[in-house]
Amino acid sequence: MxxxxxxxxxxxxxxxxxxxxxxxxxxxxxxxxxxxxxxxxxxxxxxxxxxxxxxxxxxxxxxxxxxxxxxxxxxxxxxxxxxxxxxxxxxxxxxxxxxxxxxxxxxxxxxxxxxxxxxxxxxxxxxxxxxxxxxxxxxxxxxxxxxxxxxxxxxxxxxSFNPLLPAYKDPEPLPVTSEVPLTFTRHDGGLVEIGHDGQGFAYDCEGPRHKVWLDPFDIADRPVTNRDWIEFMEDGGYGDTRHWLMEGHAVATREGWEHPLYWWRQDDEWWTYTLRGPQPVALDAPVVHVSYYEADAFARWAGRRLPTEAEHEVAFRTAPIGGNLMGEAGAIGALRPLPGKGVWGDVWEWTASDFAPYPGFRPPEGALGEYNGKFMVNQRVLRGGSCATPKKQMRTTYRTFFYPHQRWQMLGLRLAGDAA
The missing domain is CATH 1.20.120 (Four Helix Bundle (Hemerythrin (Met), subunit A))
Known part of the structure; x- marks a missing residue:
């Protein structure tokens, strides 16, 4: 490590x-x-x-x-x-x-x-x-x-399989919020360095620090929200094969995906199961529990794409670590995404990058060398942390990884695009 x-x-x-x-x-x-x-x-x-x-x-x-x-x-x-x-x-x-x-x-x-x-x-x-x-x-x-x-x-x-849909935390309602406009910030790109610099703790997969070339890009100032996702659903996004990777559409069809995990329709309103029990979907909170396949399809539908992990790191490396993350013992935190424009917390954000070794990566000797290296195949990198990620664990270089079909984690997305 x-x-x-x-x-x-x-x-x-x-x-x-x-x-x-x-x-x-x-x-x-x-x-x-x-x-x-x-x-x-x-x-x-x-x-x-x-x-x-x-x-x-x-x-x-x-x-x-x-x-x-x-x-x-x-x-x-x-x-x-x-x-x-x-x-x-x-x-x-x-x-x-x-x-x-x-x-x-x-x-x-x-x-x-x-x-x-x-x-x-x-x-x-x-x-x-x-x-x-x-x-x-x-x-x-x-x-x-x-x-x-x-x-x-x-x-x-x-x-979630309990028909009583019990609450783990007190079922406090979310405050009424207004829609947060979707804006983008441009970045010039160029030859940049990413990866951990050796100061403080990091997992082995966060290094070595290395150079990457980035073309100019822009990246959204907030994650995709539930309001955005409902628009995608109402436009037939789940059934329109033009937006889907072939493998992703096959998985979505086989699994019967028509909405994010834990959602259902009740009295003409979308509801979701949360750690606070069943609650109406908060329209302006980040969408959560969506797979890479769904995230990629949404980005294509929106005329955008998912950022690479290098773009995500460069765009937010100076943003102070804070936001909706898990707190300390006795003040665990919200444990659900909240409306706003932050980058840290709320939901892990899918990137377009494979979870692969950085140039020069060498796993440590012994059993601890199995921590990350053996998983560097067929998975995608996510960045940013979630409402269930302890704040003390977060770093701007932290990369987590999941398989493209997985949804049960606090997984969401942020849009990016090529800039002129």
């Missing part, structure tokens, strides 16, 4: 560890044991598994290699809670995580407490290798932040 040339001081690493772990517990606090077992599809995992897997990560990559005679509460947890790290040993089938009723929730909480206490003891005693351990703690915290986002989106998907 690309960790900082100057790792966090030990005290700062432990502060980050404490706050990150507390946020996970805060996210799980409103849930009953049955909620924590939900696994609605292979792509999603139960809340209980997320809490245990993020704990296994610290145990496997920090405690076991560095604590003499370290004893896990249960050696079988390594099999149950490994995800895809083949070099770390065998693992339970991904699509059967929801069938692991035992260990129960209390045992997982005890497991978390055991690892937290063990790590605190290690950090307080560490001397010569404290920088190395602090860097791994920082990595483990960012890994857990990624799973916090997955935790809430996987939970949303699971709860």
């Amino acid at each position: 690309n960790v900082a040339p100057k790792p966090l001081p030990r005290s700062a690493a432990m502060d980050l560890f404490t706050s990150t772990r507390a946020r996970s517990q805060a996210l799980a606090a409103p849930l009953c044991p049955e909620d924590m077992m939900l696994q609605s599809m292979e792509d999603a995992s139960p809340v209980k598994w997320h809490l245990a897997h993020t704990t296994w990560f610290f145990e496997e990559f920090i405690l076991k290699p560095r604590v003499r005679n370290y004893a896990s509460p249960d050696d079988r947890f390594a099999f149950l809670f490994n995800s895809y790290y083949t070099q770390a040993g065998p693992r339970h089938a991904r699509d059967r995580r929801g069938l692991v009723s035992r260990p129960d929730g209390e045992a997982v909480r005890d497991y978390r407490a055991h690892v937290e206490d063990s790590l605190a003891s290690l950090m307080s005693a560490a001397r010569d290798d404290s920088d190395d351990i602090a860097a791994l703690v920082e990595l483990g915290c960012h890994h857990e932040m990624q799973h916090q986002e997955l935790l809430v989106t996987d939970l949303l998907h699971g709860l």
Whole structure:
């Protein structure tokens, strides 16, 4: 992984560890044991598994290699809670995580407490290798932040199959808003540098920093909204093959897509299921839960295109990190897109770029080298973060990635075009 040339001081690493772990517990606090077992599809995992897997990560990559005679509460947890790290040993089938009723929730909480206490003891005693351990703690915290986002989106998907459509958060209505005009900002392009500069934490896939040529382009000052999307739908956008990639239209036809995930029509109004339960679609909030195929079709219908990830990074690299992102423990945040013109938060924005290695990319040795490199095929890059992305995780170079057909994450889009 690309960790900082100057790792966090030990005290700062432990502060980050404490706050990150507390946020996970805060996210799980409103849930009953049955909620924590939900696994609605292979792509999603139960809340209980997320809490245990993020704990296994610290145990496997920090405690076991560095604590003499370290004893896990249960050696079988390594099999149950490994995800895809083949070099770390065998693992339970991904699509059967929801069938692991035992260990129960209390045992997982005890497991978390055991690892937290063990790590605190290690950090307080560490001397010569404290920088190395602090860097791994920082990595483990960012890994857990990624799973916090997955935790809430996987939970949303699971709860959506409940005919009672329960609310995870209080069902506060969105304020009445006015339509935000769609405007574009021009950028001259030229030979630019993108990628992480080595200052502070980043994942390995964010580097090395390298040069890219960009032709002049313009990019929208806000994401595509639900109001925009309804216009696309009412114009027959889902059925007009002129706007669709062949593969995308085949998937949309097979899956019966006629609107974003979680939408339905009720009393001549569009409704959607959210973490706050069922609510009318907020017309001026960014559209969310759309696939790359749908995003690309919309852009073509609008006479535009999706930006490349380099265009997105160059356009917004000076914009301060803020906006509608997940907050700290005790103030988790809105957990839904909000109207406005921000770039950070609300929805991850599909780009036209493949998730591929940057020139000169080399994955680290060992199991941690499997973190990103093995996924660099058949996926698309998204930029900008979402309402479920912890603010502490965001950087202007952060690239996430999903398959073009996936919709259950907080996925939206922003338009771009070629400039004269």
